[in-house]
Amino acid sequence: DCPEGETPLSWMLLTTEVVETIEMAVTILRWYTYRWRVEEFHKVLKSGCQSERYRLASDGMKTLLGFLSVIAVELLHVTYLHRTQPDALAIEILNPLQLQVLKAAASQKLPPILTVAWAVESVAFLGGYLEHRRKTPLGIQVLWRGWLKLHDLCQGWQLAIRT
Structure with a gap:
């Protein structure tokens, strides 16, 4: 829909695929929408996971x-839920052990309901996110560092309860 008196916008998507039906055109458009997710994945892999800093033999x-890549997908899922469903329960993105450890590591009073927003912010604080910067969006690197620290804390927790 175009406002009255305005020229409608027209655009063309170039593709190497053969498009002979409306259904195939819709499929190609859907593929195109995935491009942003793929770019976001590569950003997480390169910036958050710092994949380019490693110099290893091919195997x-x-x-x-x-x-x-598994961690990058997990972080993408976490950040997506943080944006789209911040009030969902934290158990949607954390396993029971991670939730228990994050509650124990929390420096502030726990909210009555542990939400995705609380969990992501708590992981970010583990990664070095500063309290006074709450208005600044969470960066993928700080979440990456927090995710690794949470993983280490979970390993320590499991070792401690084993003894």
Whole structure:
């Protein structure tokens, strides 16, 4: 829909795919929308996971990239839910052990309901996010550092309860 008196916007998506039906055109458009998710994934992989700083032989690099890719997808999921469903329960993004450890590590009084927003901010604080910068959006690097620290704390927790 175009406002009255305005020229409608027209655009063309170039593709190497053969498009002979409306259904195929819709499929190509859907593929195009995934482009942003792929770019966001690569940003997380490069910026957050710092995949480019590693210089390994090809087999070692494949293994590392596989591991980092899993973490990157997890962080994308967490940040997506933080943006779209901040009031969802924290258990949507944390396993029970992570939730228990994050509650124990919390420096502030726990809210009555542990939400995705609380969990993501708590992970960010573990990664060095500063209290006075609450109005600044959470960066992927601070979430990456917090995610790694949470992982380390969970390992320590499991070791402590084993003894």
